[in-house]
Amino acid sequence: GAGVSQSPSNKVTEKGKDVELRCDPISGHTALYWYRQSLGQGLEFLIYFQGNSAPDKSGLPSDRFSAERTGGSVSTLTIQRTQQEDSAVYLCASSLGGQRVEKLFFGSGTQLSVL
Amino acid sequence: GNSVTQMEGPVTLSEEAFLTINCTYTATGYPSLFWYVQYPGEGLQLLLKATKADDKGSNKGFEATYRKETTSFHLEKGSVQVSDSAVYFCALSEGSSNTGKLIFGQGTTLQVKP
Numbered sequence: 770g771a772g773v774s775q776s777p778s779n780k781v782t783e784k785g786k787d788v789e790l791r792c793d794p795i796s797g798h799t800a801l802y803w804y805r806q807s808l809g810q811g812l813e814f815l816i817y818f819q820g821n822s823a824p825d826k827s828g829l830p831s832d833r834f835s836a837e838r839t840g841g842s843v844s845t846l847t848i849q850r851t852q853q854e855d856s857a858v859y860l861c862a863s864s865l866g867g868q869r870v871e872k873l874f875f876g877s878g879t880q881l882s883v884l
Numbered sequence: 885g886n887s888v889t890q891m892e893g894p895v896t897l898s899e900e901a902f903l904t905i906n907c908t909y910t911a912t913g914y915p916s917l918f919w920y921v922q923y924p925g926e927g928l929q930l931l932l933k934a935t936k937a938d939d940k941g942s943n944k945g946f947e948a949t950y951r952k953e954t955t956s957f958h959l960e961k962g963s964v965q966v967s968d969s970a971v972y973f974c975a976l977s978e979g980s981s982n983t984g985k986l987i988f989g990q991g992t993t994l995q996v997k998p
Contacts, residue, residue, distance in 0.1 A: 773927075800983075800984050802984070802985065804988075809990075810990060811888075811890075811984075811988045811989050811990035811991050812928075812973065812975075812988035812991075813971065813988075814985060814986070814987065814988075816889075817983065817984075819983065825983070825985065860927075860928070862928075864984045866984075869986075870916050870933070870935050870977070871984045872930045872933075873928075873930070873984060873986065874929075875927040875928040875929070877926070877927045877985045878926055878927065878961075
């Protein structure tokens with residue numbers, strides 16, 4: 770596709786339910802990143818995938834959060850037993866080769882609301 | 885650990901005013917520095933970057949200079965327009981590892997009034 774695509778754009782769930790957020794990166798991009806943007810906060814790094822390497826999970830806030838990237842393309846971020854503090858915009862980004870001077874291309878995000 | 889600190893917003897200016905948004909960082913090694921912008925209803929996009937000390941990044945009339953001695957990367961524009969109203973994020977990529985993972989500041993909202 771032309772850009773990074775995320776779905777759903779909005780998700781409302783009840784506390785304690787599991788949710789899955791999807792990201793389709795730009796075709797050919799080997800690096801994929803998940804960030805979280807909470808109201809009034811900056812972007813918080815969650816997880817980073819680069820090619821076939823083990824992902825950098827250092828930003829995941831708890832073991833309720835996990836992510837996978839199948840076939841080096843689509844990624845799914847899963848939040849188990851959601852809590853109200855998980856409410857935020859979840860942003861996905863991709864870049865061509867994962868080099869540190871590269872431009873990141875961001876999706877429009879998934880707005881998650883936990884009631 | 886590495887971190888980025890931006891001046892708090894919102895910053896409200898009249899059209900054609902001079903803009904400065906301060907950004908300072910803490911990092912080991914030699915990070916690359918970036919400004920990303922988020923226009924209303926749109927995703928974040930790269931505005932400009934600088935990869936080594938004394939480099940100046942520029943785009944769309946915006947400029948920022950990588951100052952290692954003051955660990956700063958302040959964003960400036962000589963004459964803002966209403967269309968510049970957006971949220972601006974300063975970010976760094978760690979110099980100690982060759983990845984595109986970015987550490988962002990908290991963002992500064994700019995409102996430009998006609």
